[in-house]
Amino acid sequence: MAQSTTLDEPIGGLMEGVTDSLNSDLVQSRATGEPEWLRNRRLDAWASYERTPMPTTRLEEWRYTDLSRKLSLDALTPMEWSERAFDRESAPARMAEAMEADHESSGHVVEIDGTVAHVDLDADLAAKGVVLTSLRSAVEDHPELLEEYLATRALPADRGKFQALNAALWTDGIFLHVPRGVRLEHPVRVTRWLSEEGKALFSRTLIVAAEASQVSYVDEILSDDMEVQSLVSSAVEVFAGNGAQVQYVSLQRLGHGPFHLSQQRTIAGKDATLDTLNVNMGATTARLDLNAQLLGSGANSDMLGLCFGEGDQHFDHNTSQDHVAPHAYSDLLYKGALDGRARSVFRGIIKVHKGAQQTDAYQTNRNLLLSEEARADSLPNLEIEADDVRCSHGATVGQLDQDHLFYLMSRGLSRTEAERLVVIGFLGEVLSKLPLGGVVEKISRAVEAKLNV
Amino acid sequence: MSDTPILSIRDVHAKVADEDTEILHGVDLELGKGEIHAIMGPNGSGKSTLAKILAGHPGYEVTAGSITYKGEDILEAEPDERSKAGIFLAFQYPVEIPGVSIANFLRTALQSREEEGGELDLFDFQDELLARMELLGMDASFAERPVNDGFSGGEKKRNEILQMAMLRPELALMDETDSGLDIDALQVVADGVNKLHQENPDMTVLIITHYQRLLNYLKPHFVHVMVKGKLVRSGGPEVAEELEARGYEEFKTVEA
Numbered sequence: 001m002a003q004s005t006t007l008d009e010p011i012g013g014l015m016e017g018v019t020d021s022l023n024s025d026l027v028q029s030r031a032t033g034e035p036e037w038l039r040n041r042r043l044d045a046w047a048s049y050e051r052t053p054m055p056t057t058r059l060e061e062w063r064y065t066d067l068s069r070k071l072s073l074d075a076l077t078p079m080e081w082s083e084r085a086f087d088r089e090s091a092p093a094r095m096a097e098a099m100e101a102d103h104e105s106s107g108h109v110v111e112i113d114g115t116v117a118h119v120d121l122d123a124d125l126a127a128k129g130v131v132l133t134s135l136r137s138a139v140e141d142h143p144e145l146l147e148e149y150l151a152t153r154a155l156p157a158d159r160g161k162f163q164a165l166n167a168a169l170w171t172d173g174i175f176l177h178v179p180r181g182v183r184l185e186h187p188v189r190v191t192r193w194l195s196e197e198g199k200a201l202f203s204r205t206l207i208v209a210a211e212a213s214q215v216s217y218v219d220e221i222l223s224d225d226m227e228v229q230s231l232v233s234s235a236v237e238v239f240a241g242n243g244a245q246v247q248y249v250s251l252q253r254l255g256h257g258p259f260h261l262s263q264q265r266t267i268a269g270k271d272a273t274l275d276t277l278n279v280n281m282g283a284t285t286a287r288l289d290l291n292a293q294l295l296g297s298g299a300n301s302d303m304l305g306l307c308f309g310e311g312d313q314h315f316d317h318n319t320s321q322d323h324v325a326p327h328a329y330s331d332l333l334y335k336g337a338l339d340g341r342a343r344s345v346f347r348g349i350i351k352v353h354k355g356a357q358q359t360d361a362y363q364t365n366r367n368l369l370l371s372e373e374a375r376a377d378s379l380p381n382l383e384i385e386a387d388d389v390r391c392s393h394g395a396t397v398g399q400l401d402q403d404h405l406f407y408l409m410s411r412g413l414s415r416t417e418a419e420r421l422v423v424i425g426f427l428g429e430v431l432s433k434l435p436l437g438g439v440v441e442k443i444s445r446a447v448e449a450k451l452n453v
Numbered sequence: 454m455s456d457t458p459i460l461s462i463r464d465v466h467a468k469v470a471d472e473d474t475e476i477l478h479g480v481d482l483e484l485g486k487g488e489i490h491a492i493m494g495p496n497g498s499g500k501s502t503l504a505k506i507l508a509g510h511p512g513y514e515v516t517a518g519s520i521t522y523k524g525e526d527i528l529e530a531e532p533d534e535r536s537k538a539g540i541f542l543a544f545q546y547p548v549e550i551p552g553v554s555i556a557n558f559l560r561t562a563l564q565s566r567e568e569e570g571g572e573l574d575l576f577d578f579q580d581e582l583l584a585r586m587e588l589l590g591m592d593a594s595f596a597e598r599p600v601n602d603g604f605s606g607g608e609k610k611r612n613e614i615l616q617m618a619m620l621r622p623e624l625a626l627m628d629e630t631d632s633g634l635d636i637d638a639l640q641v642v643a644d645g646v647n648k649l650h651q652e653n654p655d656m657t658v659l660i661i662t663h664y665q666r667l668l669n670y671l672k673p674h675f676v677h678v679m680v681k682g683k684l685v686r687s688g689g690p691e692v693a694e695e696l697e698a699r700g701y702e703e704f705k706t707v708e709a
């Protein structure tokens with residue numbers, strides 16, 4: 001790729017994506033008053049951001065998502081951290097409804113516009129040393145853990161344009177630490193709300209589950225519909241120590257308008273189980289980058305995903321099953337149902353490193369098109385450097401055909417009811433593998449709501 | 454047969470919606486309330502096409518003629534409206550619906566029959582479902598299996614009749630329900646249908662079949678022969694016996 005140099009291009013950097021409001025002044029101001037290690041991490045991240053070109057469709061990983069058309073960084077102003085109170089009574093309807101459905105939890109966090117506004121944690125768990133807090137307070141209260149884990153081992157800033165941007169500009173987020181051997185009976189539930197349009201919001205999640213601990217975590221993000229685009233950047237780092245059992249669930253139910261960018265890295269230690277479920281229902285464009293690293297031998301990862309798109313929604317899933325250690329197992333199942341002119345992309349790679357003998361790794365992507373104009377692209381991939389492995393991948397794209405609809409309607413179901421039944425049945429396979437309380441109901445209702453529009 | 458017929462088909466011509474070739478070339482048929490009729494005929498003669506048209510399949514277009522059900526023209530009605538009005542089609546080739554259990558499917562179907570705002574009583578539903586499954590010799594665990602997904606041919610047909618028993622139609626169209634059933638299953642299913650007919654003697658049944666066997670159990674009042682998109686002969690049960698003995702040869706030469 002030829003690069004023409006102009007006089008006003010700064011030395012050593014392309015500066016792509018640096019705007020009037022997303023610039024080094026902003027990084028400086030975010031770093032003010034922070035401990036040195038963190039300030040340096042931000043500044044390094046920003047330098048990396050400036051150096052890295054904006055991804056284009058010429059890159060395989062961005063081939064189907066044209067950022068130059070889908071994202072207008074120039075039009076965005078950064079969401080600032082600000083002291084907030086959360087009052088359940090006056091919560092927006094969509095948010096209240098989502099929280100209503102959250103029965104049985106070990107703890108709850110509410111984040112509003114990139115600022116944690118409320119945290120509660122079961123007192124017994126707190127007494128056992130469980131930490132659930134905002135990332136900002138964790139910087140003060142648990143500096144050693146943060147320095148060890150934040151934006152360095154899982155999502156280091158120099159591994160991608162947007163990874164760098166988030167590491168440089170995050171305002172707040174959630175930190176969960178589960179000490180050795182502690183098991184949480186109920187999920188930790190997080191409700192994140194975006195209220196403003198035209199904003200760029202950067203938030204991070206850091207989950208550290210120590211040896212033999214157990215936790216499930218449901219991370220829900222919501223907003224109302226918006227006329228003007230907002231960018232929501234979520235960076236999620238999950239560590240499961242040896243023998244730990246961790247489930248991370250992301251429910252993306254943003255309204256129409258926002259661009260959601262979710263970058264996730266999970267790292268599973270020896271004999272650990274680290275499962276993920278990514279649900280994409282909302283946003284105008286949603287991009288997921290998920291790298292599941294099986295770092296310890298005998299590690300296990302189920303990677304589940306589902307999306308349901310309508311209108312002009314665009315979902316891009318980019319996954320990697322990264323087998324470093326031998327005797328590990330990963331099984332990915334992503335399903336997408338698409339109506340209207342919605343579009344989904346699935347690009348998944350199973351990467352088996354040299355020493356990772358006796359790997360079991362599977363990958364399945366299935367899509368159901370409900371309309372003529374919907375489209376699904378599926379690009380499964382294998383990269384295997386070990387010789388004693390079991391791997392498979394498969395992808396299908398099917399159409400909800402006239403005969404299916406006729407069969408259901410001939411029993412008295414309306415077209416909408418018939419579609420709902422088929423879609424829920426199709427996506428239900430994914431949900432049945434991770435039946436967390438409240439999650440299935442929320443997704444069913446979200447599907448219904450979308451079919452009724 | 455003094456009442457107005459429940460179904461009256463007049464000179465119906467039909468074709469596949471986006472093609473030109475005509476499949477039905479002028480079908481006339483009247484079904485009186487509570488009667489049992491059978492249509493027999495060679496492969497490809499248009500029997501399933503007729504059944505699907507009656508249930509409102511959007512893939513076919515009626516180009517001439519009329520179909521009235523209970524005195525009303527139903528050609529414009531959607532399949533779900535026809536179902537709610539009491540028409541039921543047991544499919545020759547039932548469709549698989551992965552991930553949707555039979556119980557859930559039937560609950561949704563019955564719920565959609567409730568008046569606006571009405572709620573299906575779930576306990577009654579459960580009792581009724583179990584009773585109907587027993588009637589048809591089906592194990593209770595069947596209700597939790599996804600509709601037709603991985604079912605054997607016989608299981609699919611039994612499931613069609615289970616749906617019919619639950620939805621209690623006034624006009625039941627049974628398209629080759631007997632094919633794929635073993636002799637014992639055929640007997641169970643036929644007994645089930647007879648039971649439904651006893652429960653509701655006003656239920657009208659149109660059986661499409663290739664075999665006399667089913668008709669020995671479900672005694673039709675009238676038998677019709679369809680060849681090349683037309684009904685070429687109508688009569689009493691003896692017609693089926695003649696066909697069993699002589700086949701369709703004599704009709705095939707008839708002008709289509």
Ligand SMILES: Nc1ncnc2c1ncn2[C@@H]1O[C@H](COP(=O)(O)OP(=O)(O)OP(=O)(O)O)[C@@H](O)[C@H]1O
Nearest residue numbers: 469476494495496497498499500501502503512545
């Ligand atoms: N959707 C379609 N597209 C094209 N041709 C069709 C379609 N449906 C029916 N046909 C044709 O119409 C004719 C009648 O088909 P139909 O299925 O009604 O026959 P049938 O009498 O039910 O046969 P069988 O006894 O084998 O079930 C056949 O030639 C068939 O190929």
Ligand SMILES: [Mg+2]
Nearest residue numbers: 500501502545
């Ligand atoms: Mg047929």
